[in-house]
Amino acid sequence: MKDGLQLGISAKCATILLLPIALAACAGSDGGGSITYTDDRGVANQPFPNNYRVELLAFMKTYLNDPRGVHDAAMAEPMQRVVGGRLRYVSCLRFTPRESDGSYREPRERAVLYVNGRLDRVVENASDVCAGAVYAPFPELENMTR
Structure with a gap:
């Protein structure tokens, strides 16, 4: 009787330990992509962000400790x-x-991502994303106030 009880407990423990693995396998069954709750799978053309300059300036006022x-x-x-x-x-x-302290250090490069035509986030490590980008002066950023 004691051996049967221990075998039953071992089977229950094994089931409990394997359950998260089985659930994880179900979650990743869509071809290895991430789980998303929107219909955006990242392959459709996104709308152009028409107000990108205005949105970026508003964001930079909060992103920088001192925008001046x-x-x-x-x-x-x-x-x-x-x-x-x-x-x-x-x-x-x-x-x-x-x-x-009022000093200036090296320039920073950031990638600003837009989803559905709106500013979504800023990527600080932008060297790969911004490779080959053609820059133009952005005086509105230099003229910001608090």
Whole structure:
């Protein structure tokens, strides 16, 4: 009787331990893609972000600790790129912000991603995404106030 009880407990423990693995396999059964709750699978053409300059300036006011005194601001027009396996409009931004001590360090490069025509997020490591981008002066970023 004791051996049968131990065998039953072992089977229950094994089932409990294997359940998360089985559920994970079900979740990844769509060809290895990530789970999404929207119909955007990243392959459809995205709408062009018509208000990208205005949205970017509004975002940069909150992104930078002090939006005053930005130097060498330049931006590339939005272009479609594959980022994270999804087709997105990306605008590349290069600027030198004023540090808290008033000094200036090296320029920063950021990739700004747009989803459904709206600013979605900023990628700080933009060297791959922004390779080959053609920059033009962006004086509105240099003229920001608090």
